[in-house]
Amino acid sequence: MAFDYKKEYKEFYLPKAKPQIVEIPKMQFVAVRGKGNPNEEGGEYKSALELLYAISYTIKMSKMGDHRIEGYFDYVVPPLEGFWWQDKNGLRMPGIDYSSKDEFQWISLIRLPDFVTEADFEWAKKSVVHKKGLDVSRAELFSFEEGECVQIMHIGSYDDEPASVKLMDDFAKANGYDLDFSENRYHHEIYLSDPRKTAPEKCKTVIRHPIKKAGKNELLCRFSIYLC
Numbered sequence: 001m002a003f004d005y006k007k008e009y010k011e012f013y014l015p016k017a018k019p020q021i022v023e024i025p026k027m028q029f030v031a032v033r034g035k036g037n038p039n040e041e042g043g044e045y046k047s048a049l050e051l052l053y054a055i056s057y058t059i060k061m062s063k064m065g066d067h068r069i070e071g072y073f074d075y076v077v078p079p080l081e082g083f084w085w086q087d088k089n090g091l092r093m094p095g096i097d098y099s100s101k102d103e104f105q106w107i108s109l110i111r112l113p114d115f116v117t118e119a120d121f122e123w124a125k126k127s128v129v130h131k132k133g134l135d136v137s138r139a140e141l142f143s144f145e146e147g148e149c150v151q152i153m154h155i156g157s158y159d160d161e162p163a164s165v166k167l168m169d170d171f172a173k174a175n176g177y178d179l180d181f182s183e184n185r186y187h188h189e190i191y192l193s194d195p196r197k198t199a200p201e202k203c204k205t206v207i208r209h210p211i212k213k214a215g216k217n218e219l220l221c222r223f224s225i226y227l228c
Helices: 044-064 118-132 158-174 216-227
Strands: 020-035 080-085 105-112 139-155 177-179 187-191 204-213
Touching: 020 044, 020 204, 044 105, 044 118, 044 139, 105 139, 118 139, 139 158, 158 177, 158 204
Parallel strands: none
Antiparallel strands: 020 105, 020 139, 080 105, 080 187, 139 204, 177 204, 187 204
């Protein structure tokens, strides 16, 4: 039976619809960076998805061809993910503004098994060029250790995410954490539903935010507020 990351790592891919704190280890992905509205027809985001899936399935189906990957095991291609952020006046904004989709910057990703090496990745890119004629110059083998985060399962449309985000962020702060957005820590989404086949109110999306333990002064301030 094919290895399914969602089932084997439920704590990362299938959280409950209530906030939780989680430590995310280092993982590797095929990634494409871009900017702009993800809903734009013919835009950067749609072409990025085509490239991500082409490379992901080329690696998965390598077992059927001549290229042999050391340590290969059959697996289910993991779900699409995305890191999202926006800059204002040259500075990273905390969180994201859902009403300004044209200002999105993103890294779109699909997880790859650890057995995929740089050489295997380059082989997959060349294979995609040969078979599909796609421009693979934007694709990269991307390693990332997300660390400590707060996450929640959001059920509903993407535009309704702010309510779930507030629950999640309030939970983190109530448990002694600060949000920790930075140049290398992002608003993170994992897409468990195909929006082309699923009603918006039933779509499942894991939302994840980076956090860090609050400093002593901040904790004392919060405690004082609670006493009042």
